[in-house]
Amino acid sequence: MSPFTWSPREKKFAIALVAILVFAIGALLWNQEDLPLQNNSLPMYQQQQSQVKTVEAKKEPQFATIDVKGAVKKPGIYKLTSPVRLYQVLEKAGGATESADVNRINLAKVIVDGSMIYIPKKGEQIPTEASPIQNKEADKKINLNTATLEELETLEGLGPTKARAIIQYRGEHGGFRSVEELLQVSGIGERTLERIKEKLYVS
Structure with missing residues (x-):
C-alpha cells in the first residue's frame, strides 16, 4: 500500500x-x-x-446644650444644633424682653456646649460664673433672677409648682426688682415669703 x-x-x-x-x-x-x-x-x-x-x-449632627437666663421671654435649657451663635440661642428662648440691654452683648458670638447665657437688663451688672460674689452671706443665698428650678425647690415651702411659677413670672416680667415682688407670683403669700426671703437676693 x-x-x-x-x-x-x-x-x-x-x-x-x-x-x-x-x-x-x-x-x-x-x-x-x-x-x-x-x-x-x-x-x-x-x-x-x-x-x-x-x-x-x-x-x-453635633448639639450644644445651653442654659439661658436673664431678660429673655422663655428662660430655660435648650439643645441646639452646633455650631450655634448667640442670636440663634436668643431666638430659641423667645427673644429678649423690652427691658433687655442687647447692646452690651455680642449676638454673633459662637456658643459652646455647656454654656450659661445671661441676658442683662438695662443698667444691670452682668453676673458671671468666673466672678464669685465676695459677700459670704450672699454666697449662701439664691439669686431670684438666675436661680434654676432645682435651686428654688430647695427653699422651704416651695415645690415644683411654685418654683415653675416663679421662673415663668421672671421670664414674663424681665426678672425681679426685689424679693418682695414674689408676692405677685401666683401661689406665693406673705407666710411663704417670710420663710424664704432671708435666703434670697436680687441682682
Missing part, C-alpha cells in the same frame, strides 16, 4: 485550517485575559461608593 500523499491543494487547505485554529485560540486567550479587568472595575466602583456612604454616615 503506497503511503498517503498530500496534493498541493490539500496542503494549502491544511495550512489555512491550522492558521484559522491558531488565530481562534489566540483570540480566545486574549479575551479571557481582558475579562478579569472588566469584572474588577465594577467592584472597585462599588467599594468607592461604599466608602463615600460610610464617611457621610459618620457626619452626624
